[in-house]
Amino acid sequence: DTGVSQDPRHKITKRGQNVTFRCDPISEHNRLYWYRQTLGQGPEFLTYFQNEAQLEKSRLLSDRFSAERPKGSFSTLEIQRTEQGDSAMYLCASSPRQGRYGYTFGSGTRLTVV
Amino acid sequence: DQQVKQNSPSLSVQEGRISILNCDYTNSMFDYFLWYKKYPAEGPTFLISISSIKDKNEDGRFTVFLNKSAKHLSLHIVPSQPGDSAVYFCAASDDNNDMRFGAGTRLTVKP
Numbered sequence: 001d002t003g004v005s006q007d008p009r010h011k012i013t014k015r016g017q018n019v020t021f022r023c024d025p026i027s028e029h030n031r032l033y034w035y036r037q038t039l040g041q042g043p044e045f046l047t048y049f050q051n052e053a054q055l056e057k058s059r060l061l062s063d064r065f066s067a068e069r070p071k072g073s074f075s076t077l078e079i080q081r082t083e084q085g086d087s088a089m090y091l092c093a094s095s096p097r098q099g100r101y102g103y104t105f106g107s108g109t110r111l112t113v114v
Numbered sequence: 115d116q117q118v119k120q121n122s123p124s125l126s127v128q129e130g131r132i133s134i135l136n137c138d139y140t141n142s143m144f145d146y147f148l149w150y151k152k153y154p155a156e157g158p159t160f161l162i163s164i165s166s167i168k169d170k171n172e173d174g175r176f177t178v179f180l181n182k183s184a185k186h187l188s189l190h191i192v193p194s195q196p197g198d199s200a201v202y203f204c205a206a207s208d209d210n211n212d213m214r215f216g217a218g219t220r221l222t223v224k225p
Contacts, residue, residue, distance in 0.1 A: 004157070035215075040217060041217050041218075042118070042120075042203050042215030042216050042217045042218050043158065043215045044215070045212060045213065045214065091157055091158075093157070102150075102160030103160065103213065104160070105150075105158045105159065106157050107155065107156050107157045108157050
C-alpha cells in the first residue's frame with residue numbers, strides 16, 4: 001500500500017478522556033500535515049512536520065493537542081481531556097519537497113466525543 | 115479567517131453538460147491553487163492545480179481558470195459524468211506552503 005494510512009478510522013470517546021491518532025505517510029514524503037474537518041467546512045490546518053521537525057502550529061491547536069513525528073516517519077496526534085467541540089474528522093496528508101504538487105490525504109479518523 | 119471561499123454549497127447539473135465550480139480568495143500572497151475531490155468516507159484527492167503565473171490549466175475534462183485581478187478561480191468539468199458527483203474543495207497556498215481550503219461545493223451530476 002503506497003497511500004497515507006490513518007488509524008483508527010473511527011473513535012468514540014467520553015468527554016475528558018485522552019485519544020491518540022496515528023498517521024503513516026507515503027514513505028518517500030518528508031512533509032506531513034494534520035488537518036481537521038468539521039461538517040460543512042473544508043479542512044482546517046492544524047500543524048505540519050518536515051521530517052521530524054514540527055515547523056508550524058495553527059492557533060486551532062490548543063494546549064490540549066500535541067503532535068509528534070519521531071524519526072521523521074509516522075506521526076501521532078494526541079488530544080488530552082477531550083471536549084465535545086473536538087468531534088471532527090482528523091485528516092493527515094503528506095507531500096514530497098515543497099508539496100506544491102498537491103498533498104496526498106489519508107482517509108481520516110472520525111472522532112466523536114460523547 | 116476565511117481566506118478561501120466557496121459560496122455555493124451545492125451544484126446540480128445534467129450528465130453531459132458543463133459543471134462550473136467557483137472559488138474566491140482574499141490573500142494576495144497565495145500563488146498556487148488546487149482543486150480536490152472528496153467522496154464520502156475517503157480523504158480528499160488531488161484533482162488539478164494552477165500556478166499564479168498561468169491563467170488556465172487543462173487536464174482532460176477538467177480545466178481550471180485563474181483570474182488574479184479578481185482573486186477568483188473556477189473549475190470547469192465538461193462533459194460532466196455521474197461519477198463526478200462528489201464534494202469539491204478549492205485550496206490555495208503561499209510560498210510557505212500553508213494550504214487553506216474552502217468549505218467545499220457538493221456537485222451532483224444527474225444521469
